[in-house]
Amino acid sequence: MKPLNIQDPEIYSLIEKETDRQNFNIELIASENFASKAVISAMGTALTNKYAEGLPGKRYYGGCQYVDLVEDVARERAKLLFNADWVNVQPHSGATANMAVYLTLMKPGETFLGFNLAHGGHLTHGSPVNFSGILYNAEFYGVDKETGRLNMDEIRDKALKVRPKMISIGASAYTRDFDYEGFRSIADEVGAFLWMDMAHTAGLIAAKLLNDPLPHCHVVTTTTHKTLRGPRGGMVLIGKDGENTMGKVAPKSGRLKNWSELFDSSVFPGAIGGPLMHVIAAKAVSFGEALQPSFKTYQEQVLKNIQALAKRLMELGYKLVSDGTDNHLILVDLRSKGLNGKIAEEVLEKAQITVNKNMVPYDTESPFVTSGIRVGSPAMTTRGLKEAEFTRIAELMDMVLSNPGNEEITYKVGAEVNELCSKFPLYNFVTV
Ligand SMILES: Cc1ncc(COP(=O)(O)O)c(C=O)c1O
Known part of the structure; x- marks a missing residue:
């Protein structure tokens, strides 16, 4: 039996690329997280x-x-x-x-x-x-x-x-x-x-x-x-x-x-x-x-981090559904910024910040366009980010969303995302 990279270089290389994407993007999809190496093994x-x-x-x-x-x-x-x-x-x-x-x-x-x-x-x-x-x-x-x-x-x-x-x-x-x-x-x-x-x-x-x-x-x-x-x-x-x-x-x-x-x-x-x-x-x-005590500490940090992100976004003039959150996610209503969820998701992704477009209650846009984005803290908290980094992420999101499609700003934000991700390494393996 050969190792995967020899047996099937095509699939190995795609797994490598996806691992790299996870390593070098700010993952804010509220339903995602990073499983431990032990879980993946x-x-x-x-x-x-x-x-x-x-x-x-x-x-x-x-x-x-x-x-x-x-x-x-x-x-x-x-x-x-x-x-x-x-x-x-x-x-x-x-x-x-x-x-x-x-x-x-x-x-x-x-x-x-x-x-x-x-x-x-x-x-x-x-x-x-x-x-x-x-x-x-x-x-x-x-x-x-x-x-x-x-x-x-x-x-x-x-x-x-x-x-x-x-x-x-x-x-x-x-x-x-x-x-x-x-x-x-x-x-x-x-x-x-x-x-x-x-x-x-x-x-x-x-x-x-x-x-x-x-x-x-x-x-x-x-x-x-x-x-x-x-x-x-x-x-x-x-x-x-x-x-x-x-x-x-x-x-x-x-x-x-x-x-x-x-x-x-x-x-x-x-x-x-x-x-x-x-x-x-x-x-x-x-x-x-x-079941370990560290899991509770992690979940406490998930809550602190989303609160930090929510606070900074609201200071920057964003409307959140229910004006805040009790859990790990927020729903940003982009209508007052003249944006929709589809465009926001696309421009953020170009700057290596991953979110998903999401309907807001009483939305008039279709599910493929939407008026909002859903943003969550579990994944990046797993990487070790704390309130200061989440506050900065809110500012990076605002830079992109206030200048949608501006290549210079997208590049600048992407470079800062790379730097941030390098400081909080994730996976140093492709297959275990
Ligand atoms: C509330 C809720 N229930 C069920 C599911 C479905 O889970 P799965 O994608 O594992 O089928 C999801 C997934 O997003 C969910 O948010």
Whole structure:
């Protein structure tokens, strides 16, 4: 067997280029992070070869004695991290974890109430082009036009009107924390299940820096690669005493007797075939990292850094949706600057600053243009940047956005980005 650079120089060179891009760009995409070398190493192993359909101790394949132990470690660490009663670490992604929730709690055609996608919700919470909107009847709640925040009274009114079977919480571009107790009391009032998708904020929740959904929601899903800083993947969790806090008797389905068994069977065989054992090993490694005290320090710095960036941008005259943030991201409304999200994303990228265009609530632009950009601090905080550097990043962004397309300024900012990135090295390897 030859090393990758000899065996396949074409792919090796593309991996090299992408690693270089990550090393020398300011990464501000709120849903991205930089996994550790240990996490990346675990993924590049022989575990990718192993079929292990089923659960530890109950597989449909032989030879699972070691991957069983790997999955057990991942599950135990995840339970400890989130104080959960039960977890399934097999979903290949956040979308797959969410699919397992729908398969367990909803029948096709039934109604659920979710966070309006145009106000920060996610595709898998009822978009007409996603399975969640194709198979189920999605109704939406949104944020207040003036404050950019959710209004619990309006959500209650909507729930009383549409009588959903399930209420979903969770977003990809909402900057405020959620009132889980308030949501639970609405869910109980209308007899709905309550599901939180904490894909974005899981790391901050694990570090106890945001409200904890697990004691209040019937089920919680997450991705593992955003603030949680693991490999790309998903999982499903039930909080302490979850079997009882589900508050409803699990429907009997053959030999399956309780909620955790039902969710397990919705993951496999409901939503996936063979689990990705190399990724589950990497999940275990990342949960081990998240259980260290340094993870809390990291998450605290994520919050300090986004606050520094937000403060400087507001001083420079930028309007932020909800006028700030409780979490790791901000949403910049560019309308007052005469820009749209598409142009902003493009000109910033030329100066080696990576963000994504994003709809702002009540946006009049299309999703391909948008009026805003979403900016997050998790990735650059992993590299070691602190408040001073994030303040400077706000100034660099402003230089580019105030002079869109100006080549001299783009070059100047790009040179400073290179210098900053060199001071905070990331990966010194291409393959591990
Ligand atoms: C809230 C939320 N849920 C689910 C997902 C889907 O995760 P994945 O891309 O792993 O399928 C995302 C991804 O951005 C998300 O923000």
